[in-house]
Amino acid sequence: xxxxxxxxxxxxxxxxxxxxxxxxxxxxxxxxxxxxxxxxxxxxxxxxxxxxxxxxxxxxxxxxxxxxxxxxxxxxxxxxxxxxxxxxxxxxxxxxxxxxxxxxxxxxxxxxxxxxxxxxxxxxxxxxxxxxxxxxxxxxxxxxxxxxxxxxxxxxxxxxxxxxxxxxxxxxxxxxxxxxxxxxxxxxxxxxxxxxxxxxxxxx
Amino acid sequence: xxxxxxxxxxxxxxxxxxxxxxxxxxxxxxxxxxxxxxxxxxxxxxxxxxxxxxxxxxxxxxxxxxxxxxxxxxxxxxxxxxxxxxxxxxxxxxxxxxxxxxxxxxxxxxxxxxxxxxxxxxxxxxxxxxxxxxxxxxxxxxxxxxxxxxxxxxxxxxxxxxxxxxxxxxxxxxxxxxxxxxxxxxxxxxxxxxxxxxxxxxxxxxxxxxxxxxxxxxxxxxxxxxxxxxxxxxx
Numbered sequence: 001x002x003x004x005x006x007x008x009x010x011x012x013x014x015x016x017x018x019x020x021x022x023x024x025x026x027x028x029x030x031x032x033x034x035x036x037x038x039x040x041x042x043x044x045x046x047x048x049x050x051x052x053x054x055x056x057x058x059x060x061x062x063x064x065x066x067x068x069x070x071x072x073x074x075x076x077x078x079x080x081x082x083x084x085x086x087x088x089x090x091x092x093x094x095x096x097x098x099x100x101x102x103x104x105x106x107x108x109x110x111x112x113x114x115x116x117x118x119x120x121x122x123x124x125x126x127x128x129x130x131x132x133x134x135x136x137x138x139x140x141x142x143x144x145x146x147x148x149x150x151x152x153x154x155x156x157x158x159x160x161x162x163x164x165x166x167x168x169x170x171x172x173x174x175x176x177x178x179x180x181x182x183x184x185x186x187x188x189x190x191x192x193x194x195x196x197x198x199x200x201x202x203x204x
Numbered sequence: 205x206x207x208x209x210x211x212x213x214x215x216x217x218x219x220x221x222x223x224x225x226x227x228x229x230x231x232x233x234x235x236x237x238x239x240x241x242x243x244x245x246x247x248x249x250x251x252x253x254x255x256x257x258x259x260x261x262x263x264x265x266x267x268x269x270x271x272x273x274x275x276x277x278x279x280x281x282x283x284x285x286x287x288x289x290x291x292x293x294x295x296x297x298x299x300x301x302x303x304x305x306x307x308x309x310x311x312x313x314x315x316x317x318x319x320x321x322x323x324x325x326x327x328x329x330x331x332x333x334x335x336x337x338x339x340x341x342x343x344x345x346x347x348x349x350x351x352x353x354x355x356x357x358x359x360x361x362x363x364x365x366x367x368x369x370x371x372x373x374x375x376x377x378x379x380x381x382x383x384x385x386x387x388x389x390x391x392x393x394x395x396x397x398x399x400x401x402x403x404x405x406x407x408x409x410x411x412x413x414x415x416x417x418x419x420x421x422x423x424x425x426x427x428x429x430x431x432x433x434x435x436x437x438x439x
Contacts, residue, residue, distance in 0.1 A: 008284050008423045012397045014374040019305045023297025023323050031321045033262050061225035074367040084243035099245035121239050134240050141222030143213040143391045193226050203232035
C-alpha cells in the first residue's frame with residue numbers, strides 16, 4: 001500500500017433552511033444585534049464607473065417566486081479588479097466592496113443590488129471574460145448553494161468572445177445568463193430553478 | 205480543488221419535499237475556476253461587536269441571559285489540505301432552547317425567549333480557530349412528513365478566501381437520537397458525511413460550573429497554495 005494522501009473532505013452542505021435570514025440578515029428580520037446587515041451596501045463612498053441597479057426574482061419549478069432565499073453576488077469593480085486579498089493585479093476601487101447580499105423583498109421575493117457595472121476579468125490563460133457578476137443562491141429546499149453568473153445583454157461583442165459563454169453546448173440556454181436592460185443603468189436578472197427557462201448553474 | 209459532487213448532497217431529494225421544485229434538473233456547467241471564483245470579500249475583526257460571538261448575551265436585557273443549557277462551540281476552519289483558514293467569517297443561527305426561532309414565519313407553539321435572538325458571528329484567528337458561546341438549541345417539529353422532527357442543530361455560513369468556497373451547513377450534537385430520522389440529515393449520502401457534521405462533547409474545553417463544550421471543525425474546498433499568505437484586513 002502507498003502512503004495516504006491525507007486530504008480532508010469538504011464539509012457536506014446542508015440547506016440554509018427557512019430561517020437563513022436570522023443568521024445572515026438579522027436586521028431584516030427585526031433582530032437588532034449587529035447594526036446594518038452585512039452586504040446591504042456595496043458602495044462606501046463615491047465609486048468609479050457606471051452605477052447600476054440589478055433586480056430579479058428566483059422562481060421555483062412551478063413559477064412561484066422564492067420568498068425565503070438569500071442571494072449573494074461577487075464582482076469586480078469597473079476596472080475589472082476584485083476587492084480581495086487574492087487580487088494581485090492592482091488596487092481595486094477602495095469605495096466598492098464587490099460583494100452584496102440580499103434577502104429579497106419580504107412579500108415579492110425580489111432582490112435588488114445597487115452596484116457598478118463590472119470591468120472585464122482575464123481567464124488564467126489571459127483571454128478576457130465578458131463583464132459578469134457571480135451569484136450564489138441558498139434557500140429552504142436547496143441542499144447545496146447554487147452558483148451562476150449574470151452577464152449583460154448589452155455587452156454583445158464581449159459576450160460573443162467570452163471563453164465560457166462560447167463553450168456552452170446548448171447555446172439556446174445562454175440567454176438564461178443574460179441580465180436584461182430595462183432602463184438606463186437598470187437591469188433585470190431572474191433566476192429559474194427548473195422548467196423550460198432553467199438557469200444554467202455552474203460547477204466551478 | 206473541484207467540488208466532490210458524489211460526496212455532497214444531490215439537489216433532488218424527494219423525501220425532503222421542498223427540494224422537488226427547487227432542484228435544477230439540467231447538468232451543471234463545469235469549467236476551471238477563474239479569478240471570479242478564487243477571490244472573495246475580506247472581513248476584518250474590527251467589524252465585530254464585543255457580544256457578536258455570545259448568543260447567551262447578545263440579545264439579552266442588561267443583567268439577564270438566554271435560558272437553556274450553556275455551551276461553547278469551538279473548532280477550526282480548514283481547507284482540504286488541512287491548513288487553517290484565517291480571517292474566515294463564520295455566521296451562525298439557531299432555535300432557542302425550546303426549539304423556537306425568532307422569525308415571523310415560525311409557527312411552533314414553543315415560546316420565544318425574550319433574551320435570545322438566535323444569531324452570532326465570529327472571524328477565525330490566524331490558525332483558523334473560532335469559538336462562540338450559546339445555549340443548546342432544542343429539537344422541533346416541521347411540516348414535511350406528518351411527524352418529522354429536526355434534531356438539535358446550529359446553522360453555519362462560512363466564507364473562505366475564494367467565493368467558490370462559500371458554504372452553508374448545519375452542526376448536529378453527538379448522541380441525538382433524532383439525527384438518523386431526519387429527512388434533511390438524510391440528504392447526506394453516507395454515515396461518514398453525517399459524522400462530519402456531528403460535534404462531539406469536548407470535556408477538555410468545558411468551563412467548569414459554567415458551560416459544556418462541543419467541537420466542530422469545518423472543511424472548505426482546497427485552494428492553490430499561493431493564495432494563502434498575506435491576507436489583509438479591510439471591509
